[in-house]
Every structure is written in structure tokens, then in C-alpha cells.
Amino acid sequence: MTTINIRDFISESGFSRFHAGMLFWACFIITFDMYDLVVYGSVLPVLMQEWSMGPVEAGAIGSYGLVGMMVGAILFGILADKFGRKRMLTISIILFSVATALCAVAPGPAVFSVLRALGGLGIGGILPSVIAMLTDYAPKNRANTLVAVVMCFFSVGGILAAFVAMVLLPAFGWQSVYVVAVVPLLFLPVMVKYFVDSPESLLEQKRFDALRSVLAKVNGQAQIPADARFTAVQGKEEGSPVGALFKNRRALGTLMIWVAFFMCLLMINGLTIWLPKLMVEVGYPLGSSLTFMIVLNVGAIVGTLVLGKLSDKWGVKRVLVPMFVVSAVSLTLLGFGTNMAILLVLVAITGATTMGAQNISYAFVSQYYPSFMRSTAIGLASGVGRMGAIVGPTFGGILLTLSLPVQMNFLFFAIPGVVAALAFLFVPLTAKKRRDGISSEAAPEEAQASAS
Structure with a gap:
């Protein structure tokens, strides 16, 4: 019977096509995560005029996204460890994409504010799962670099928001800028193939086939026998x-x-x-x-x-x-x-x-x-x-x-x-x-x- 030390196996696997795919889609998600957060600033002057909002009301609406993001980071971070990172990451993407896209049909500031807060929940839920997932499957001496690359795409998202607003706002109105938020949903069926739960949770849930499958993707050169035993995974501690x-x-x-x-x-x-x-x-x-x-x-x-x-x-x-x-x-x-x-x-x-x-x-x-x-x-x-x-x-x-x-x-x-x-x-x-x-x-x- 073959015994596989999971930590050593992942650490020594090298950077594979699976890692590249995971990194690419993580960067993609983070780009739109930031886009949805900051695009409000791009359309703010138009909204203030159309809805006759003062600076205080406009500023409050802007803060709702940040508060939602704070709550979402805590809530989805906890839920990801309980119910799985793949599931919570998928829910977060759907939530922030749908809520942000629906801002395009908001009839006024009240509904718009609620949607901003809901979108913030989803935006906040992305980072805990993405960073944890990359760390779980990072090859030796690559974890910090992978996280660094992903975090750079927050700035890319901010640039994208400004660029999209410059192109679409004059021609199609502020609503078009929010419709762009549906783009992540179009690619979700592809993305989920690179979303994986931690080896610890797969082992704890006795999902051995799923564990063998993801390890085979991490190291495409390795053969994972069907009767393999897995070791070197830290056990879950008592309590929350x-x-x-x-x-x-x-x-x-x-x-x-x-x-x-x-x-x-x-x-x-x-x-x-x-x-x-x-x-x-x-x-x-x-x-x-x-x-x-x-x-x-x-x-x-x-x-x-x-x-x-x-x-x-x-x-x-x-x-x-x-x-x-x-x-x-x-x-x-x-x-x-x-x-x-x-x-x-x-x-x-x-x-x-x-x-x-x-x-x-x-x-x-x-x-x-x-x-x-x-x-x-x-x-x-x-x-x-x-x-x-x-x-x-x-x-x-x-x-x-x-x-x-x-x-x-x-x-x-x-x-x-x-x-x-x-x-x-x-x-x-x-x-x-x-x-x-x-x-x-x-x-x-x-x-x-x-x-x-």
C-alpha cells in the first residue's frame, strides 16, 4: 500500500498547469471583485444629479459597500471553513455579480443602497477563500508569490472600472457600467473546475476520490494508486x-x-x-x-x-x-x-x-x-x-x-x-x-x- 505525505506531495509538485489555471481565475475574480467595489465612484457624479443626492447621502451609499465587505469577509471566512471553500467562493461570486448587476435597474437610492450592501457581502467573501485555497496547494516557496500576484489585480480592477466608465458611460449611460458585473457569471462554469476544498476537509469528509483527483492535477506526472493512504494532514481541533x-x-x-x-x-x-x-x-x-x-x-x-x-x-x-x-x-x-x-x-x-x-x-x-x-x-x-x-x-x-x-x-x-x-x-x-x-x-x- 502506498503512503502519500500530502504536504510533501504538494510542496514538491512544482508549478503545474492546474496551478496556472487556479492563479488565472483567482486574478480574474479579484479584478471584478475590485471593479464592483470601486465602480460607484465612476458613476457618482451622474447619480447625484439624476437622483438629486447631496454629498452626505452619496457618501453614505459609498460606505454601505465597505460595511458589507467587512461583514462578508468575516461571515464567508467562517462559513468557508465549515462548508467548504469551493461552495462559499461560488456563492460569493454569484452574490456580488448579481447584486452589482441589479444596481443597473435600481429605481432610486434606497434600493441601490441595499444592492450595494449585498454586493459588498459577496465582495468581502472572495478573499478569504481565494487566499486560503492558493496557500493550501502552493508548491514549496511559491505561496507568497502566488498571493502577491493575485493581490496586484485589485489595482487592475480599479483601472478597469475607470476605463469601462470612460468608454460606456457617455454612450450608454451609467446603467451599462453595472451590467458589466455579469461577466464573472458567464465564466463561472469554467472557474469552478479550479476551485477546490482543502486536502484536510476532503480527507475528513472521506472524499478520497476527490482528493486523489486534485492531487493528480497538482502533479500531473504522479500516479495516485486507488488504495493510497494519506498522512501529514493536521487534524481539526475541538470547537469552532x-x-x-x-x-x-x-x-x-x-x-x-x-x-x-x-x-x-x-x-x-x-x-x-x-x-x-x-x-x-x-x-x-x-x-x-x-x-x-x-x-x-x-x-x-x-x-x-x-x-x-x-x-x-x-x-x-x-x-x-x-x-x-x-x-x-x-x-x-x-x-x-x-x-x-x-x-x-x-x-x-x-x-x-x-x-x-x-x-x-x-x-x-x-x-x-x-x-x-x-x-x-x-x-x-x-x-x-x-x-x-x-x-x-x-x-x-x-x-x-x-x-x-x-x-x-x-x-x-x-x-x-x-x-x-x-x-x-x-x-x-x-x-x-x-x-x-x-x-x-x-x-x-x-x-x-x-x-x-
Whole structure:
């Protein structure tokens, strides 16, 4: 009888066609995930005029999507570990696509707001399942790079929303921009072939044929005998995955991760909203200030890819802690810069070390916890982070009302970066995690399960 160590089998499989397909469709989903979230900004001026909305009502509708996203990340993250990632990912795609597309026929702000909130639920539910799935089946020293590539497509989704609005809005009206949201549904039958539950859940449910099938796809060169036994899969712990976040010496790590996510997304959302205004305060015209936003996002994409590669080589924590420190330093220096070239470099570094580091933080979380609770951990960290994202713009607004020197405004935005660095620094790692750079299954205590 052949015995297969599942973790070793996946780790040593190399990057296969199945991985490529999984990565492609994950990027596709994330693109439309972001498209559906930010497209509201593209049509906002038209909606305000057509529905006679004031800034307060328009802003509230915008926040409903963020609140829905926060709730969706927590809810679907927990449900994915209970009912399977493939099922919850499919439901999330249907929910955000249908709800967003129906916005095109909303008769007024009330119905539109409800649909925005429902769409946000689905949008929030995507990331916990996608990141966990990629981590479950990533080859050795590839998990952080795969997550980095996927996270870059959030920026692609934002660019797509702006481009679609530029093309369709003048010719077909704002409704056409929302109809585009049905595109993921057209490809769903193809996508689901690359959605898979974790090896742990397949083994626990005794779905041995499904497990053999997915392992054969992961490594197309390997033969999986029908009577194979599977080992090296961590057993599911007693109680709920939410409670498990605080068991087996995980409590401090969980709390520190939540602090880091809250602070980082507070810093990022506050910065992205207020950077043009802050640069105008420094003395640059609005056109130049918008250039800083472009450079910030380009820096984020490049930073995400570079930090993902470095994390696979050196370990995520060793990369994250210094990068958040660098983000605080670069943000502080922005308040003192006068030379345009130097400022653009600082903005690019800020994008790479704030947004880029935050994107890699998801890889850290996905590897810090065992597979049976991975989606729950990502969902709750993301949900707590969304609270910071909601607070960030208000935080920046309060700073500006205080009429502080512009250097102080940048300094206050830098402080959350220092707090995030300290929080990640205090996340405890076991000897195995430190040795592996948490690039493989990284629970504090390992267990094995086998089946035949």
C-alpha cells in the first residue's frame, strides 16, 4: 500500500498547469471583485444629479459597500471553513455579480443602497477563500508569490472600472457600467473546475476520490494508486475555528495580527483619500497631486510582487516588519520634501511599503494558521482591517480640521505604520515557523491524520 505525505506531495509538485489555471481565475475574480467595489465612484457624479443626492447621502451609499465587505469577509471566512471553500467562493461570486448587476435597474437610492450592501457581502467573501485555497496547494516557496500576484489585480480592477466608465458611460449611460458585473457569471462554469476544498476537509469528509483527483492535477506526472493512504494532514481541533484563533498559544498572535491589519488599512485608506489634498497643502497644483496617486499605486503593484518574492526567500515576518518601518519613514519625509523627483520616489516607496506590505500580510495570515481554520483567520483579520479602512478617511479629515503644519499631518499618518510593525514583531513564531519562514503548514502543534 502506498503512503502519500500530502504536504510533501504538494510542496514538491512544482508549478503545474492546474496551478496556472487556479492563479488565472483567482486574478480574474479579484479584478471584478475590485471593479464592483470601486465602480460607484465612476458613476457618482451622474447619480447625484439624476437622483438629486447631496454629498452626505452619496457618501453614505459609498460606505454601505465597505460595511458589507467587512461583514462578508468575516461571515464567508467562517462559513468557508465549515462548508467548504469551493461552495462559499461560488456563492460569493454569484452574490456580488448579481447584486452589482441589479444596481443597473435600481429605481432610486434606497434600493441601490441595499444592492450595494449585498454586493459588498459577496465582495468581502472572495478573499478569504481565494487566499486560503492558493496557500493550501502552493508548491514549496511559491505561496507568497502566488498571493502577491493575485493581490496586484485589485489595482487592475480599479483601472478597469475607470476605463469601462470612460468608454460606456457617455454612450450608454451609467446603467451599462453595472451590467458589466455579469461577466464573472458567464465564466463561472469554467472557474469552478479550479476551485477546490482543502486536502484536510476532503480527507475528513472521506472524499478520497476527490482528493486523489486534485492531487493528480497538482502533479500531473504522479500516479495516485486507488488504495493510497494519506498522512501529514493536521487534524481539526475541538470547537469552532473562531475559538481556535485563541487556543494553542495563538491568542497573542491573533490579537497582534488584528492590530496590524487595523492600523495598516487605516493608514492606506486615509492616505489614498487625502494624499492629493495634502500635496496641495504642500503647494503642488491638483494635477501634480493626482500624479502622486498614480505613482502610489504603481509603487504598490511593484512592491507587492517584489515583497512576495523576498518573502518566499526570507520569510514573511522578516520582510513585513522592516517594510512597515520604511513606510513610516517615507511618509514622514513626504512632509519635508520640496524636490519633485525626490517626492515621486518617496511616494513610490510609500506605495510599495504600505499597500505592498499589506497585500503580503494576507500571505502571512494564511500561513500562520492551520488549514482547517485558514479562511476564518483571513476573514476575521480582513474584517478588522476593514474597520480601520472605514476609520482612515475620518482620521485624515480630523487632522485637516486641526490646521496642523502639513509635516505633522504626514507624521500622524506614519504612526499607524510604526504600530503595525511593532504588532507583527510581537506575533510569536514557533521554532518550525522561524525555520520555514512560515512558507508551509505552520500550526503551533502538528497532528497527523490518515485514511485509506
